[in-house]
Amino acid sequence: xxxxxxxxxxxxxxxxxxxxxxxxxxxxxxxxxxxxxxxxxxxxxxxxxxxxxxxxxxxxxxxxxxxxxxxxxxxxxxxxxxxxxxxxxxxxxxxxxxxxxxxxxxxxxxxxxxxxxxxxxxxxxx
Numbered sequence: 681x682x683x684x685x686x687x688x689x690x691x692x693x694x695x696x697x698x699x700x701x702x703x704x705x706x707x708x709x710x711x712x713x714x715x716x717x718x719x720x721x722x723x724x725x726x727x728x729x730x731x732x733x734x735x736x737x738x739x740x741x742x743x744x745x746x747x748x749x750x751x752x753x754x755x756x757x758x759x760x761x762x763x764x765x766x767x768x769x770x771x772x773x774x775x776x777x778x779x780x781x782x783x784x785x786x787x788x789x790x791x792x793x794x795x796x797x798x799x800x801x802x803x804x805x806x
Contacts, residue, residue, distance in 0.1 A: 682706040682795045684776045689800030700761040702776030709733050713781045714759040718772035727788035766804045773799040
């Protein structure tokens with residue numbers, strides 16, 4: 681049974697940083713894409729970042745490019761999301777997801793991901 685467990689969320693002031701972790705277990709994710717999504721109250725789910733587990737190639741939307749960095753540690757089966765220069769608009773529940781996706785234009789599409797974590801709250805105060 682595949683399982684993704686996020687951690688690292690919390691309350692931070694604007695301009696601060698947080699690092700989220702996603703521990704993966706239960707299956708081999710070697711050729712999967714690992715993604716981070718977020719959802720704020722009353723808003724649509726938003727793609728934040730993705731990484732190809734096998735070679736570490738990252739993908740970001742323009743909204744976070746330059747502020748967020750996704751990485752993975754193969755030995756720990758863990759994916760990280762380093763978030764810098766946080767803004768109040770970054771406040772949301774952040775979810776880790778895994779999917780076997782070969783068309784990288786579809787990485788922002790949440791329905792392409794088969795496995796999801798339970799989410800971790802990130803709150804950025806102004």
